[in-house]
Amino acid sequence: MDALLTSTLTVALAEIGDKTQLLSLFLATRYRNKPAIIMGILAATLVNHGISAWAGNWAVQYVPEDMSRWIVGGSFILLALWLLIPDKDGDGDGKFDKYGAFIASSVLFFLAEIGDKTQIATVVLGAQYDSVLIVTIGTTLGMLIANVPVVYAGEALMRRLPMKAAHIAAALLFAAVGVVTIVS
Numbered sequence: 001m002d003a004l005l006t007s008t009l010t011v012a013l014a015e016i017g018d019k020t021q022l023l024s025l026f027l028a029t030r031y032r033n034k035p036a037i038i039m040g041i042l043a044a045t046l047v048n049h050g051i052s053a054w055a056g057n058w059a060v061q062y063v064p065e066d067m068s069r070w071i072v073g074g075s076f077i078l079l080a081l082w083l084l085i086p087d088k089d090g091d092g093d094g095k096f097d098k099y100g101a102f103i104a105s106s107v108l109f110f111l112a113e114i115g116d117k118t119q120i121a122t123v124v125l126g127a128q129y130d131s132v133l134i135v136t137i138g139t140t141l142g143m144l145i146a147n148v149p150v151v152y153a154g155e156a157l158m159r160r161l162p163m164k165a166a167h168i169a170a171a172l173l174f175a176a177v178g179v180v181t182i183v184s
């Protein structure tokens with residue numbers, strides 16, 4: 001339960017104001033089929049985060065336990081600092097428009113997640129917890145919690161969210177998980 005809750009909460013908070021959330025807003029303004037956008041986000045996140053959680057889980061098996069605790073804990077703390085740096089909006093160029101909302105959302109979201117804060121967080125969470133499946137489910141839930149309202153409520157919601165406070169809350173949560181990992 002700890003892996004699911006931590007994975008969901010950290011990614012949901014980290015995603016607020018992230019470039020993939022801005023991509024969700026862009027997709028919502030470009031396509032009318034909101035369920036197709038959401039299914040595209042779901043598909044892309046499941047694949048991307050499944051691979052990421054597995055990679056973190058796999059990598060930690062080859063590092064001595066004392067060292068892995070410091071690497072994983074330190075990674076959470078570095079992610080906390082990285083979360084305080086706001087993302088910039090990426091413009092879509094429309095080359096995926098002809099494939100429809102689902103394919104465009106899946107491809108663009110998958111590509112936008114590569115090297116993103118939430119993908120790196122998923123790698124670290126995969127290293128932290130034994131269950132790749134639970135981490136993948138949790139991070140995917142967090143991604144949907146942060147992006148589904150943006151797809152439906154769009155710009156009005158983005159203007160009302162306190163981005164700076166959300167980034168600080170996410171950074172504090174990541175830092176706390178990092179410290180607990182190192183200490184325990």
